[in-house]
Amino acid sequence: MEYRRLGRSGLKVSTLSFGSWVTFKAQVDVSLAEEMMKTAYDAGVNFFDNAEVYADGASEEIMGTALKKLAWSRDTYIVSSKAFWGGQLPTQRGLSRKHLTDACHAALKRLQVEYLDLFFCHRPDESTPIEETVRTMNDLIHQGKVLYWGTSEWDSQQIMEAYGVARQYGLIPPAMEQPEYNMFRRDKVESDYRRLYSEIGLGTTIWSPLASGLLTGKYSQGLPADSRVHLPGYGWLKRMFESADGQEKIRKAGELQKIADEIGHSLTNMSLAWCAANPNVSTVILGASKMSQLTENLKALDALPVLTTEVMEKIETVLGNKPAPPPQF
Ligand code: NDP
Numbered sequence: 001m002e003y004r005r006l007g008r009s010g011l012k013v014s015t016l017s018f019g020s021w022v023t024f025k026a027q028v029d030v031s032l033a034e035e036m037m038k039t040a041y042d043a044g045v046n047f048f049d050n051a052e053v054y055a056d057g058a059s060e061e062i063m064g065t066a067l068k069k070l071a072w073s074r075d076t077y078i079v080s081s082k083a084f085w086g087g088q089l090p091t092q093r094g095l096s097r098k099h100l101t102d103a104c105h106a107a108l109k110r111l112q113v114e115y116l117d118l119f120f121c122h123r124p125d126e127s128t129p130i131e132e133t134v135r136t137m138n139d140l141i142h143q144g145k146v147l148y149w150g151t152s153e154w155d156s157q158q159i160m161e162a163y164g165v166a167r168q169y170g171l172i173p174p175a176m177e178q179p180e181y182n183m184f185r186r187d188k189v190e191s192d193y194r195r196l197y198s199e200i201g202l203g204t205t206i207w208s209p210l211a212s213g214l215l216t217g218k219y220s221q222g223l224p225a226d227s228r229v230h231l232p233g234y235g236w237l238k239r240m241f242e243s244a245d246g247q248e249k250i251r252k253a254g255e256l257q258k259i260a261d262e263i264g265h266s267l268t269n270m271s272l273a274w275c276a277a278n279p280n281v282s283t284v285i286l287g288a289s290k291m292s293q294l295t296e297n298l299k300a301l302d303a304l305p306v307l308t309t310e311v312m313e314k315i316e317t318v319l320g321n322k323p324a325p326p327p328q329f
Contacts, residue, residue: 001044002301006282008201009148009175011117013078015276015301016040017047017205018294019285022228024062025055027289034066036294040286041072043298049178049205049285050111051082051122052103060110068112080205081107082152082178084122095125095133104140118205119146120178124154131165138171150176150203156192163200173200176282181206181275182215183256183319184249189280203282206275210287211249212237215271217257219250228289255318263311265303272300274315277307 003012018040024033037048048067050060060081067079083103086092093099100121107116119140121133137149151159151174159177166173177196181189181204189204196202210216213227219241223229229238240246253267260267275284288294316322 003044003046004282005203006148006176006205007197007203009203011078011148011175011203012046013203013205013283014044014046015283016043016045016272016298017049017078017283017285018045019049019207019287020059020063021049021051021054021207021287022231022234023287023289024050024059026231027228028062030062030065032291033062034069036288036291037063037066038070039291039294040298041070041077045298046076047078047080047117047205047283047285049080049207050107051080051120052107053082053085053122057106057110060107064110064112074113078117079111079113080118080120081111081116082120082122083107084125095121095128095136097132097136100133100136100140104145108145115145115147117147118176119149120152120176121150121154122152124151124158130158130161131169134162134165134171134173135169137174138166141172148175150174150178150205152178152207153180153188155188156196159193159196159202160200174202176203176205178205178207178285180208181278181281182209182211183271183274183315184211184214184252189278193280197280204280205283205285206281207285208287209272209275209284210268212287214241214246214249214253215256215267217253217260217267220254220257226289252318252320256315259311259314259318263303263306265306266296268296269300269303270307272297273303273307274312276301276304277312 002015006013086103140146163173179188257267260270286297
């Protein structure tokens with residue numbers, strides 16, 4: 001395993017990490033969660049991602065039970081939670097001081113830990129003043145309940161506003177953002193945040209590196225019966241895959257498969273390594289509903305050395321982007 005600094009922070013996070021969205025509870029029970037987390041940890045993964053909204057808290061309960069059983073020393077792993085969707089009532093949602101504090105306490109209890117290493121604002125909240133959110137995160141850190149705070153799917157302007165407020169009042173600024181990043185979704189990481197890496201030292205913990213499985217290539221023969229698209233509540237994903245845009249992505253995955261064959265890696269691993277090849281990515285959060293998927297994905301960094309300029313250009317061509325012309329001197 002390779003370890004990267006989470007942005008400008010001193011925290012060293014494994015380049016591959018492991019998350020529980022969709023999978024924990026719906027596809028992965030406590031005993032499989034424990035086995036998968038052990039497999040990941042033994043392979044050097046030190047970061048486990050979660051959120052209050054995942055399976056309405058049950059995902060954190062499962063991870064907490066697994067962590068208890070695994071009994072790893074607390075100084076050897078990083079665990080996160082995210083707050084935004086805690087329930088239906090107005091006090092249970094958003095980024096108010098009230099909800100962030102309640103969400104943090106509830107996550108600590110479900111995960112059975114004394115502090116969260118990373119605590120994310122899961123989405124921006126226009127109905128809460130940014131100063132209230134920044135002050136609350138700062139307070140949770142000073143109370144020893146959180147080590148680093150960050151955002152998820154905020155735009156660069158919102159992140160800069162939080163950073164500016166923190167600097168203005170001597171508070172702790174956000175250290176990281178959790179954006180979607182994969183071959184099909186690149187705008188925020190490659191364009192919008194471009195200046196934030198050097199200007200504020202933003203780290204990124206990127207999600208859906210396989211675009212929910214599209215970049216495994218397995219959808220070329222239809223939607224397999226055991227795929228997440230058939231789970232209750234994920235009909236939107238099925239509709240997305242069946243849309244014209246989804247079908248075009250499935251076609252492109254077929255083309256990408258040929259490049260993966262040429263370099264001797266699975267499309268899954270080429271796609272994961274492609275994410276890790278971006279130096280502004282601090283960690284690629286893996287998702288897996290089966291042990292076999294996890295063990296395959298944990299080999300992804302083996303594909304990094306073969307992602308040469310030539311291979312990267314071929315990928316760009318399939319994705320429909322013309323490679324940049326060589327510089328003219
Ligand atoms: P991916 O895009 O990598 O999708 C993972 C899914 O793809 C698996 O659950 C499985 O689905 C399929 N898959 C994975 N590996 C293989 C394989 N080797 N062969 C075949 N199929 C495979 O990531 P996720 O969308 O799961 O996101 C990863 C993590 O990111 C989440 O767990 C969560 O922690 C975080 N996240 C954060 C969000 C945010 O808003 N901050 C939003 C979403 C995720 P199947 O069961 O269908 O086979």
